[in-house]
Amino acid sequence: xxxxxxxxxxxxxxxxxxxxxxxxxxxxxxxxxxxxxxxxxxxxxxxxxxxxxxxxxxxxxxxxxxxxxxxxxxxxxxxxxxxxxxxxxxxxxxxxxxxxxxxxxxxxxxxxxxxxxxxxxxxxxxxxxxxxxxxxxxxxxxxxxxxxxxxxxxxxxxxxxxxxxxxxxxxxxxxxxxxxxxxxxxxxxxxxxxxxxxxxxxxx
Numbered sequence: 001x002x003x004x005x006x007x008x009x010x011x012x013x014x015x016x017x018x019x020x021x022x023x024x025x026x027x028x029x030x031x032x033x034x035x036x037x038x039x040x041x042x043x044x045x046x047x048x049x050x051x052x053x054x055x056x057x058x059x060x061x062x063x064x065x066x067x068x069x070x071x072x073x074x075x076x077x078x079x080x081x082x083x084x085x086x087x088x089x090x091x092x093x094x095x096x097x098x099x100x101x102x103x104x105x106x107x108x109x110x111x112x113x114x115x116x117x118x119x120x121x122x123x124x125x126x127x128x129x130x131x132x133x134x135x136x137x138x139x140x141x142x143x144x145x146x147x148x149x150x151x152x153x154x155x156x157x158x159x160x161x162x163x164x165x166x167x168x169x170x171x172x173x174x175x176x177x178x179x180x181x182x183x184x185x186x187x188x189x190x191x192x193x194x195x196x197x198x199x200x201x202x203x204x
């Protein structure tokens with residue numbers, strides 16, 4: 001951990017102190033792994049928890065967590081919402097979120113996995129296999145090279161540029177736009193269109 005900074009944006013000092021006291025950030029060793037978790041609600045009674053839950057999303061309490069760690073470690077990140085960003089990682093990585101977007105850049109590892117219910121994901125400068133699945137968001141690849149590349153979205157679009165490897169792109173209603181692909185490329189779509197240009201390899 002390289003420093004820890006905490007800020008609370010509230011209308012007055014008293015409200016800020018309440019927000020600070022309800023923040024709970026933990027890190028501990030579990031079965032040889034380092035587990036970090038962040039939750040909000042520590043010390044709040046049931047009425048305060050319900051009040052927080054019923055606030056508009058833009059007014060609910062949020063926590064931003066920045067972690068610096070050796071890039072050779074295996075990584076798993078799970079979040080309910082908010083943006084997940086991964087940079088300069090050199091090992092297996094698994095990213096999961098319910099509603100926040102996912103971004104990964106400068107990755108050199110065996111595989112990166114992205115799973116989310118309603119978000120978009122962007123991958124740039126990746127060397128390794130990719131498996132990205134989302135129910136409703138867009139998926140984007142740029143400058144990617146790996147043995148196996150699989151992207152699936154139910155309601156979004158897929159764009160891929162300068163990608164090499166065994167590739168499969170799956171959409172339900174969204175479109176696929178791809179150019180400068182190398183390798184064996186597969187497309188599966190129920191209602192969307194496929195726009196492919198500058199392919200070096202085989203397409204099916």
